Amino acid sequence: xxxxxxxxxxxxNFRSAVTAxxxxxxxPYAPPMTAEQLDExxxxxxxxxxETGRITYDDVxxxxxxxxxAVVLGAAVTxxxxxxxxxxLTLVGALGGFVLGLVNTFKREPSPALVLAYAALExxxxxxxxxLLDRVAPGIGLQAVLGTxxxxxxxxxxxxxxxxxxxxxxxxxxxxxxxxxxxxxxxxLFLMLFGVVQNPWGLRGITVFGIPLGVAxxxxxxxxxxxxxxxxxxxxxxxxxxxAPRRVAWTxxxxxxxxxxxxxxxxxxxxxxxxxxx
Numbered sequence: 001x002x003x004x005x006x007x008x009x010x011x012x013n014f015r016s017a018v019t020a021x022x023x024x025x026x027x028p029y030a031p032p033m034t035a036e037q038l039d040e041x042x043x044x045x046x047x048x049x050x051e052t053g054r055i056t057y058d059d060v061x062x063x064x065x066x067x068x069x070a071v072v073l074g075a076a077v078t079x080x081x082x083x084x085x086x087x088x089l090t091l092v093g094a095l096g097g098f099v100l101g102l103v104n105t106f107k108r109e110p111s112p113a114l115v116l117a118y119a120a121l122e123x124x125x126x127x128x129x130x131x132l133l134d135r136v137a138p139g140i141g142l143q144a145v146l147g148t149x150x151x152x153x154x155x156x157x158x159x160x161x162x163x164x165x166x167x168x169x170x171x172x173x174x175x176x177x178x179x180x181x182x183x184x185x186x187x188x189l190f191l192m193l194f195g196v197v198q199n200p201w202g203l204r205g206i207t208v209f210g211i212p213l214g215v216a217x218x219x220x221x222x223x224x225x226x227x228x229x230x231x232x233x234x235x236x237x238x239x240x241x242x243x244a245p246r247r248v249a250w251t252x253x254x255x256x257x258x259x260x261x262x263x264x265x266x267x268x269x270x271x272x273x274x275x276x277x278x
Contacts, residue, residue: 006228008105008255009235014248055239059249060256063112067119067257074123079131090128097121101258110250118254122261133268137275144268151222151263155229166234174227181221201273218270225263232256 008014078089100118107114130141158164184203192202199205204214236252 006232006235006255006259008251008258009232014235014239014251014255053246054243055246055249055252057236057240059246060236060252063249063253064256067115067253068260070116070119071123071126071257071261074120074125075127075130076123078124078127083131086128086131089124090132093121093124093126093128097125104254110247110254112250115250115254115257119257122257126261126264129265130268133272136272140268140271140275143271144264147267147271148260148264151226151267152229152260155226156233159230159233164230166231170227171231174224174231177220178224181217181224184217201276204269204273205276212273214273215270218266218273221266222263222270225259225266228259228262229256232259 074093078086078093081089097118100114100121104110104114104118130144134140155164164170188197188202188204191197197203197205201212201214204212204217206213208216232252232255235255239248239252
């Protein structure tokens with residue numbers, strides 16, 4: 001099974017749930033069924049995955065929408081309060097979201113409460129970040145939301161149509177590219193913290209051939225997030241086919257939320273850099 005770059009889907013807990021053996025057959029010592037019970041069982045419709053406690057696509061969709069609703073709710077809180085409080089909530093959301101992200105990734109069993117708490121904290125962070133960058137370009141948040149859903153929708157369409165697949169070659173490219181992206185981000189952060197680069201965007205604000213470097217880096221990050229979504233979809237598809245336990249739907253929803261938050265952040269930053277260089 002080709003698991004993607006998202007650490008949520010590459011974790012031991014998700015993989016073990018997908019590859020777990022099916023439930024044991026009924027005991028041969030169970031009392032025999034009557035003729036009426038056999039006839040009723042024969043006439044009843046076949047049990048689907050939901051009735052047998054197995055994950056379904058509907059489970060993943062519903063739980064992902066619930067997580068995104070928590071993100072929107074958290075963002076609405078940050079946007080509604082006075083700015084000094086909003087800045088504090090943004091910091092709480094960033095730190096809390098990071099901690100709960102790690103906890104949910106490595107937790108033995110998925111916890112709906114912790115997954116939703118993570119989504120709400122990320123909402124606080126994204127709301128504050130949007131509020132801050134909205135000064136550069138009013139309405140930038142709505143543009144980023146539309147861009148996020150456009151990229152995610154196009155990626156899902158391409159995956160479902162079979163035009164793009166989760167292949168080992170794509171996984172290798174993703175790994176190399178994301179390591180390079182993370183290295184650039186860490187170096188850029190330290191250069192900004194120590195005042196080596198005065199531009200508010202750090203190295204991202206440097207113009208190369210008339211184009212801000214941050215736009216090129218951001219577009220690469222959007223492509224990487226889209227590739228991550230491809231592997232996320234593949235992991236979910238494999239989980240459904242393998243008849244993984246229904247609780248895994250929360251893990252899948254959490255993984256998709258992580259990727260979509262990353263995608264939104266990158267699109268938001270691209271728009272801010274473009275508008276700040278107008």
